[in-house]
Structures are given as C-alpha cells and as structure tokens.
Amino acid sequence: xxxxxxxxxxxxxxxxxxxxxxxxxxxxxxxxxxxxxxxxxxxxxxxxxxxxxxxxxxxxxxxxxxxxxxxxxxxxxxxxxxxxxxxxxxxxxxxxxxxxxxxxxxxxxxxxxxxxxxxxxxxxxxxxxxxxxxxxxxxxxxxxxxxxxxxxxxxxxxxxxxxxxxxxxxxxxxxxxxxxxxxxxxxxxxxxxxxxxxxxxxxxxxxxxxxxxxxxxxxxxxxxxxxxxxxx
Amino acid sequence: xxxxxxxxxxxxxxxxxxxxxxxxxxxxxxxxxxxxxxxxxxxxxxxxxxxxxxxxxxxxxxxxxxxxxxxxxxxxxxxxxxxxxxxxxxxxxxxxxxxxxxxxxxxxxxxxxxxxxxxxxxxxxxxxxxxxxxxxxxxxxxxxxxxxxxxxxxxxxxxxxxxxxxxxxxxxxxxxxxxxxxxxxxxxxxxxxxxxxxxxxxxxxxxxxxxxxxxxx
Numbered sequence: 001x002x003x004x005x006x007x008x009x010x011x012x013x014x015x016x017x018x019x020x021x022x023x024x025x026x027x028x029x030x031x032x033x034x035x036x037x038x039x040x041x042x043x044x045x046x047x048x049x050x051x052x053x054x055x056x057x058x059x060x061x062x063x064x065x066x067x068x069x070x071x072x073x074x075x076x077x078x079x080x081x082x083x084x085x086x087x088x089x090x091x092x093x094x095x096x097x098x099x100x101x102x103x104x105x106x107x108x109x110x111x112x113x114x115x116x117x118x119x120x121x122x123x124x125x126x127x128x129x130x131x132x133x134x135x136x137x138x139x140x141x142x143x144x145x146x147x148x149x150x151x152x153x154x155x156x157x158x159x160x161x162x163x164x165x166x167x168x169x170x171x172x173x174x175x176x177x178x179x180x181x182x183x184x185x186x187x188x189x190x191x192x193x194x195x196x197x198x199x200x201x202x203x204x205x206x207x208x209x210x211x212x213x214x215x216x217x218x219x220x221x222x223x224x225x226x227x228x229x230x231x232x
Numbered sequence: 233x234x235x236x237x238x239x240x241x242x243x244x245x246x247x248x249x250x251x252x253x254x255x256x257x258x259x260x261x262x263x264x265x266x267x268x269x270x271x272x273x274x275x276x277x278x279x280x281x282x283x284x285x286x287x288x289x290x291x292x293x294x295x296x297x298x299x300x301x302x303x304x305x306x307x308x309x310x311x312x313x314x315x316x317x318x319x320x321x322x323x324x325x326x327x328x329x330x331x332x333x334x335x336x337x338x339x340x341x342x343x344x345x346x347x348x349x350x351x352x353x354x355x356x357x358x359x360x361x362x363x364x365x366x367x368x369x370x371x372x373x374x375x376x377x378x379x380x381x382x383x384x385x386x387x388x389x390x391x392x393x394x395x396x397x398x399x400x401x402x403x404x405x406x407x408x409x410x411x412x413x414x415x416x417x418x419x420x421x422x423x424x425x426x427x428x429x430x431x432x433x434x435x436x437x438x439x440x441x442x443x444x445x446x447x448x449x
Contacts, residue, residue, distance in 0.1 A: 047352070079353065080350065082349075086349075088350075099354050102355070146353075146354075149354060149355055
C-alpha cells in the first residue's frame with residue numbers, strides 16, 4: 001500500500017511544503033535536523049494538522065484539506081514509534097503492549113501480547129515495569145506496542161537515535177526482520193546515512209522543509225555523493 | 233461529638249464534589265486554550281484569597297432563599313438551603329475547590345503530551361485517554377488536591393457560619409463548635425475538638441508527604 005503525501009504547513013517560523021510517495025516496504029525520510037522530517041511524520045499520523053494538502057494511504061484518504069477530510073489519529077490505523085520510547089510508566093510491559101488491543105477478547109489479547117513480545121525478543125518481560133528496562137528494551141516494547149493493532153503502516157521517528165551503536169545496529173537488524181515477518185510497511189525518519197543504506201529501499205530526502213530528492217536508495221547512492229554527506 | 237461527625241460527613245461530601253468538578257476543570261485549564269481562560273482561572277481560585285465572610289456573603293446571595301440557586305432548590309421541592317447541613321456542604325465545597333483545581337492542574341501540566349499522543353496513535357479517543365493515561369499520570373497532583381481540599385473543607389469556618397449557622401446537632405461543625413465552646417467558657421470541650429482537628433490536619437499532611445515518595449515508577 002503506497003502512501004502519498006502532499007502537504008503545506010507553517011509551524012512558527014518553519015515552512016513545510018513537501019510532496020512525496022512512499023511506495024511500500026521500508027521508506028526512509030532522510031535529512032539533517034530541522035529539515036521537517038518529524039513534522040512530516042506527525043502530519044501523516046494526524047498529530048499535526050497541515051494548512052493544506054492531501055495524504056492518502058492506498059485508496060484511503062487520511063487528510064484532504066479542500067474536501068474537509070481530516071481523520072483523527074485513532075482512525076488512521078497507523079503505528080507510531082517516538083524518538084523517546086514513551087512507554088506508559090504506570091503500566092507494566094504487558095499492559096503497554098496490550099494498550100492498542102482493546103477490541104480483542106482477553107484470552108486472545110494475552111496470546112497476542114506473548115506473540116509480540118516474542119517478535120521483539122522480550123519473552124517473559126510482560127510483568128516488568130518500563131522504569132526497570134534498559135533503553136534498548138524500552139524501545140523494543142515500544143515497537144511491540146506499535147505493531148500490536150496491526151497497523152497499515154508503521155511510522156518511526158529516529159527510534160534508535162538515543163541508543164549505543166551496538167544496540168542500535170542490532171535493533172535495526174531486528175526491525176528489518178520484523179518487516180519481513182509481518183509485511184508491515186514502514187516510514188522511517190533518520191539523519192543517519194548508515195541506517196538508510198542498511199534498511200531502506202526507497203528514500204525521500206528533505207532539506208529545509210522541501211523534498212530535494214526521491215527514489216530508490218541504490219540509484220540515488222550511485223548518482224550522488226551521498227556517501228560522504230552525513231545527513232546531507 | 234455530633235459536631236465532629238457532621239464535620240467528617242460535610243468535608244467528605246464536599247471534597248468528593250470538589251474532586252468531581254475540580255479535576256475536569258483543572259484538565260481544561262491545563263490542556264485547552266480558549267477565550268476567557270485567564271478570567272476562569274481567577275474565578276475558580278478566588279475563594280482561596282477572599283475573606284471567608286465575603287465568600288459567605290456571596291454564597292448567601294446565591295443559595296439564600298431569594299438567590300437563584302436557593303429559589304430553584306426550593307422550587308424543586310427540596311426545601312431551603314440556608315441553615316441546613318447542605319449549606320455547610322456548599323461552603324466547604326467552594327472552599328475546597330480551588331485547592332483541588334490548583335493541585336490537579338499542576339499534576340496535569342506535568343504530564344507530557346507525548347503520552348497522550350501515543351495513546352491517540354493506538355486507537356484511543358480523548359475521553360478514554362483522559363481516564364487511562366492522563367489521570368493516572370497526574371495522580372500525585374490529584375491526590376494532593378484531594379488531601380488539601382479535605383483539610384480546607386474540614387477547617388471551613390467563616391463561610392459556614394454565615395450560610396449554615398451554628399445550630400447544635402444540626403449545622404454545627406467541629407470548627408464552629410470550638411468557637412461556640414470557647415465563647416461559652418467550655419474550654420475542655422474546645423481542647424478536645426481542637427486536638428482532634430489538629431490530628432486530622434497533621435494526618436493529612438503526613439499522607440501528602442507519603443504520596444511524594446512511594447511509587448512504582
């Protein structure tokens with residue numbers, strides 16, 4: 001399912017005007033900080049309300065200012081992993097993961113939680129509290145929680161940027177595996193070229209609130225000298 | 233000990249009502265921007281700084297027999313409000329409300345909005361998020377407001393005297409009973425009541441102190 005984004009918005013002094021397509025699979029929104037990556041992602045999720053434009057996922061219009069369509073986040077059926085884990089501190093791991101599974105009957109919910117914890121390599125962590133987890137473990141729980149309601153698309157905002165390199169690399173590998181196992185498309189925000197290289201098939205490059213380049217990662221990498229540009 | 237029992241009843245009911253009205257109001261003040269917000273904040277906090285007699289006078293204007301609420305109440309066949317225990321509840325409620333709002337608002341303001349945003353992306357609506365995320369994360373502020381509001385309610389004197397009077401075994405609360413006892417030279421009774429009220433207030437402060445610690449996150 002492809003995501004089509006065409007939005008214009010002003011946030012304070014910042015002017016965002018982007019149009020791009022994420023064709024499915026893993027797509028990366030790449031650019032330096034201040035490029036508008038997070039605001040774009042938040043707009044797709046419905047956490048920001050752009051002044052104008054249209055966002056659609058497959059045939060489903062999530063946002064269309066002119067037509068007066070603006071689905072609230074809860075109806076968009078997208079997963080979101082924040083830069084900082086944002087696990088609910090008053091709920092244990094199990095209840096955090098189950099937070100998006102309210103519709104399921106209890107036994108199925110419990111089963112699904114076990115399955116999800118296994119998916120992120122945290123079997124047996126259900127009764128732990130977020131405060132007692134390491135940074136990497138928290139972000140894994142956040143992943144499991146975002147995956148839980150079977151999102152049509154998973155939005156990830158530099159999910160591993162706060163972690164040590166070693167853990168970050170391991171988690172990137174696991175993210176790739178999760179993508180293969182679940183088939184859920186992902187839109188990943190990053191300013192790290194290595195992450196792009198490692199994960200993405202399709203890349204959208206942003207700078208100062210504009211799309212400057214869009215295409216297959218392999219082709220773009222060949223064409224340009226991205227190699228030596230850290231964050232462009 | 234009628235007075236002490238009545239005090240407990242009045243303060244409990246008034247605090248619960250203040251919680252019911254104050255927590256949603258505190259949330260609105262902490263989370264929403266709207267026209268007249270500053271005015272509303274001043275209005276809800278006013279009872280905190282008004283002289284109790286002034287507060288009592290205003291209450292009389294509202295719930296008195298010719299006041300708008302008083303007339304509605306009587307029109308509904310519920311009798312008059314002034315000089316009844318209900319009036320004591322009204323006075324204690326208005327006195328407790330600012331404390332509940334202040335504390336709860338502080339609690340809500342401490343809750344990072346990203347938690348609420350995370351819940352939104354997980355399919356939750358605003359009211360569910362309020363109950364399942366915002367309130368539990370603001371619980372310290374809310375409980376502190378509960379304790380302070382209760383302490384204020386049980387100590388309410390001036391406004392109570394004006395709207396509920398000081399009728400023994402009917403509207404006489406522990407606070408007004410102490411005043412009465414001292415006026416009547418019954419110092420032993422005043423001693424006991426004062427000690428009990430002090431213990432209660434101390435107990436409340438102790439509870440608030442404990443809330444600041446002991447937590448699982």
